[in-house]
Amino acid sequence: MGRYRPPQPKASPYITREGYDRLQQEMRRLWDRRAEVTQALAAAAAEGDRSENAEYIYRKKELGGIDRRIRYLQKRLPELTIAPDAPSNPQQIFFGARVTLESDNGETVEYRIVGPDELAPDQGDISIDSPLARALLKKAVDDEVRVETPGGSVTYYINAIDYNPQRN
Template identity: 60%
Template sequence: MSRWRPPSPRSSPYITADGARRLEAELRQLWVRRAEVTQHLAAAAAEGDRSENAEYIYRKKELREIDRRLRYLQKRLPALTVVGELPGNRERVFFGAWVTLEDAAGEESTFRIVGADEIDPQQGWISIDSPMAKALLKKTIDEEIQVVVPSGLASWFIVDVRYE
């Protein structure tokens, strides 16, 4: 039995203007952090035996993690398309929309459709690649959507669509 798994599908290359600014700020901050970690690493390496030096081992690991994230951001940022303008028809759900849904029990939930690099479940930001967002795209108020969830098929009605 093999441990090989097929690669995951590529995420959409879209991002909001705020999301792009956050990623660029993170990239700048990582370069500053990398310089600090490199200085601490050099000081730890100067202490002598590196095989038992916990500070040296920790800083090497931290530097690897920073470098991994730097490589990702440097590769991902140029490939992203910043969506800054509002759609012509603001009655329909498109990228960047805030959508309020009502389920059969009458409970409302609000989601914002954003790029894969800026999802945040705490704020209700969902990826444009998610099943919920795919079901919502190009729909209007009072339309019903159905999404397959772990417990089966769930239905919601679109109550409100807004852009900020």
């Protein structure tokens, strides 16, 4: 019997236009890949004993992974709401904002607030569901934001807000 895991909280249904397009492209690529894997699986199955056929076992697992991701995307895409490129008040931080922050020690960081389905922390994209993004919402330039992190409390000062989706 498996260990009980409580269900994950519902993720925010918001996404940028670019993120939505990427998910649709991913689903098209997965359908193409699924067709290739299915052909390879049929060829491996035709080779005989499936219990000792490594190619058959590998393709079966690969097909399962592809099918899981396709099912997820088929359920998630209709739930998503594409957010407008810029809010009515671009002086405040909302979904899609690229924010430049300065910490107490003078270190400058840049983040873009995006939906949970398009995270790229290495590129500075953070989820609107994250504690930092929630603390930043509706703030303006020169505001101070305090965020609780596992390492303790961190204070940031907002230096700039931009709604251009492209990196500077």
